[in-house]
Amino acid sequence: MPSAAIADAVLRVVVLLYPGYLTYKTLEHDRKRADNARGWCVYWVVASAWMAAQPALDRAFGGRAVMYWECKVRR
Numbered sequence: 001m002p003s004a005a006i007a008d009a010v011l012r013v014v015v016l017l018y019p020g021y022l023t024y025k026t027l028e029h030d031r032k033r034a035d036n037a038r039g040w041c042v043y044w045v046v047a048s049a050w051m052a053a054q055p056a057l058d059r060a061f062g063g064r065a066v067m068y069w070e071c072k073v074r075r
Helices: 001-029 032-063
Strands: none
Touching: 001 032
16 A cells, blocks of 8 residues: 555654654754753653554554554554
């Protein structure tokens, strides 16, 4: 499905590449403000926990929750 591939590509850019670039920029150019670096560290912990839990959530709710697959951005 081309639309699923496009959605996957957009999701990867929004969730991984752009925040990764901003994290790099913050760590390299804004070393005086540690609160910015702390905020990005929190983002990566939450994002990685969500990505790790997503397959288990798919198995748990995939067939049981009404409109689960329709509500997800990506299959």
